[in-house]
Amino acid sequence: MQPLRCVLRVQRALHWGPWASVSRLLLSTCGAHSRLHGTACPEAEDPPPYLTADELRGRQRKVYLETYGCQMNVNDTEIAWSILQKSGYLRTSDLQEADVILLVTCSIREKAEQTIWNRLRQLKALKTKRLRSRGPLRIGILGCMAERLKEEILNREKMVDLLAGPDAYRDLPRLLAVTESGQQAANVLLSLDETYADVMPVQASPGATSAFVSIMRGCDNMCSYCIVPFTRGRERSRPVASILEEVRQLSEQGLKEVTLLGQNVNSFRDNSEIQFNNAVPTNLSRGFTTNYKTKQGGLRFAHLLDQVSRIDPEMRIRFTSPHPKDFPDEVLQLIGERDNICKQIHLPAQSGSSRVLEAMRRGYSREAYVELVHHIRESIPGVSLSSDFIAGFCGETEEDHLQTVSLLREVRYNIGFLFAYSMRQKTRAYHRLKDDVPEEVKLRRLEELITVFREEATKVNRSSVGRTELVLVEGLSKRSASDLCGRNDGNLKVIFPDVEMEDVASPGLRVRAQPGDYVLVKITSASSQTLKGHGLCRTTLKDSAAQR
Ligand code: 5AD
Ligand code: SF4
Numbered sequence: 001m002q003p004l005r006c007v008l009r010v011q012r013a014l015h016w017g018p019w020a021s022v023s024r025l026l027l028s029t030c031g032a033h034s035r036l037h038g039t040a041c042p043e044a045e046d047p048p049p050y051l052t053a054d055e056l057r058g059r060q061r062k063v064y065l066e067t068y069g070c071q072m073n074v075n076d077t078e079i080a081w082s083i084l085q086k087s088g089y090l091r092t093s094d095l096q097e098a099d100v101i102l103l104v105t106c107s108i109r110e111k112a113e114q115t116i117w118n119r120l121r122q123l124k125a126l127k128t129k130r131l132r133s134r135g136p137l138r139i140g141i142l143g144c145m146a147e148r149l150k151e152e153i154l155n156r157e158k159m160v161d162l163l164a165g166p167d168a169y170r171d172l173p174r175l176l177a178v179t180e181s182g183q184q185a186a187n188v189l190l191s192l193d194e195t196y197a198d199v200m201p202v203q204a205s206p207g208a209t210s211a212f213v214s215i216m217r218g219c220d221n222m223c224s225y226c227i228v229p230f231t232r233g234r235e236r237s238r239p240v241a242s243i244l245e246e247v248r249q250l251s252e253q254g255l256k257e258v259t260l261l262g263q264n265v266n267s268f269r270d271n272s273e274i275q276f277n278n279a280v281p282t283n284l285s286r287g288f289t290t291n292y293k294t295k296q297g298g299l300r301f302a303h304l305l306d307q308v309s310r311i312d313p314e315m316r317i318r319f320t321s322p323h324p325k326d327f328p329d330e331v332l333q334l335i336g337e338r339d340n341i342c343k344q345i346h347l348p349a350q351s352g353s354s355r356v357l358e359a360m361r362r363g364y365s366r367e368a369y370v371e372l373v374h375h376i377r378e379s380i381p382g383v384s385l386s387s388d389f390i391a392g393f394c395g396e397t398e399e400d401h402l403q404t405v406s407l408l409r410e411v412r413y414n415i416g417f418l419f420a421y422s423m424r425q426k427t428r429a430y431h432r433l434k435d436d437v438p439e440e441v442k443l444r445r446l447e448e449l450i451t452v453f454r455e456e457a458t459k460v461n462r463s464s465v466g467r468t469e470l471v472l473v474e475g476l477s478k479r480s481a482s483d484l485c486g487r488n489d490g491n492l493k494v495i496f497p498d499v500e501m502e503d504v505a506s507p508g509l510r511v512r513a514q515p516g517d518y519v520l521v522k523i524t525s526a527s528s529q530t531l532k533g534h535g536l537c538r539t540t541l542k543d544s545a546a547q548r
Helices: 008-015 029-037 071-086 110-129 144-149 151-156 169-179 228-232 240-252 301-311 329-337 354-360 366-379 398-411 428-432 439-462 541-547
Strands: 062-067 100-105 138-143 162-164 185-187 210-214 257-261 316-320 344-346 384-391 415-420 468-476 483-487 493-497 500-503 510-512 518-526 530-539
Touching (some): 071 100, 071 138, 071 169, 071 210, 071 257, 100 110, 110 144, 138 144, 138 169, 144 151, 144 228, 169 185, 210 240, 240 257, 240 301, 257 301, 301 316, 329 366, 354 366, 354 398, 366 398, 398 439, 439 518, 468 493, 468 530, 493 518, 518 541, 530 541
Parallel strands (some): 100 138, 138 162, 210 257, 257 316, 344 384, 384 415, 493 530, 500 530
Antiparallel strands (some): 468 483, 468 518, 518 530
């Protein structure tokens, strides 16, 4: 492999944040351009001086994309693919026939990164075995791990040809073109304004009933344990108009559910136009503070949610992942009132101990969090709640842990995501705190949290037995071809037999429900993760809301 080449035109970029440590990497003209001028970089038609337009084209080479980590990564995969497709690449789902393999990676915990290192070892074999006649196989690391480790990846795994951080996907055609001459290529520049607003992600499966729409990127919260602000950069929101346009298109394609996505989805703030930038102060949830200077103005999440939910009354709207600090009354009221906004809120608590929450720099106490839970339950009767928790954070005592157990019992979440603390370099906890809870204690505490969460979720879910739930059908159940699988308003999986049922729109007609149909299901049994029942009738979202 030849040494890395440096593009002189952007030498100035060496003085900026992420570039300071990557001077050996191939510098990005595109990233620098968008950072300086706030504009999108030109696509394949406008090559940099050292490449021809033809070199930028994919020339039918086949790309295999593999996604790890969160929903943002799933969406980013489709953004990356949309950019490559426009450049003349083809997509393959067969690893063996790929000319380019791109891994969209996650850095949130050590284990997530370990999975990628292991995968790279497997891919190395594929690369060395490849017949010369097929041309070289190119391997790229995209996303958070590229951003966090930068050249360490290129040094450690010489078979990696390309690195692209979360804000550099527009640059993929150029980076791939550079790898053609056997050089490694990288762009890990973070942007203040990249939202890929004009890149419509290609929806992966044509028969899908739901889609994700990215509305904001990055995070300004700097929770002390979290790597995300370092890998995904500053918070920025996509202009409302482009989001509405994408949702409209999805509705026209017949999709029945949209999940608005962002690292802090409810901190949304579109200040792309001057008239949005009034001095209206931000209403935070009661008892919550921010780690940054309070922002003002812009079109906020309540406005966006209102507009999105008006596009298609038969389209369910969800959002993830929010921060508990940004649930002002106007958001809660809207969720409570609007039939097609799901009554489901993810409310990441992280810990039940105020002392640990302070060390985590979450900006709230246990009491403020519990008060918010009560306020949400009053504003949105029947709301389903989910949460994230971390077991064994720095300095967590047995008493702190028991406080988390008691919060799980007190709130009774429907869905939970529970993790053992994994120390991440660069974070405040790494620099200032001690990762002093032994691994086996972390794992024991995690097990205890999982057990308590399951017990409580089973109890809440059992309270649905005998009730009728509106289910959006996704397809056949994976476990049995004679059952259908879908989700209720609270996003819980519901399984029911695939038999003929009445159709509310055409009385007398008996139909088999199809993916994308709404079915009223009578719930007959429940576990911690699934509900089971039988279908009563095919209906519409509007009809079922009118009957409530
Ligand atoms: N260790 C363990 N879990 C973490 N999370 C974020 N950072 C870490 C870490 N260093 C969890 C939080 C967050 C979720 C997405 O991942 O619970 O809400
Ligand atoms: Fe990480 Fe906290 Fe930002 Fe979530 S809010 S991405 S946990 S820093």
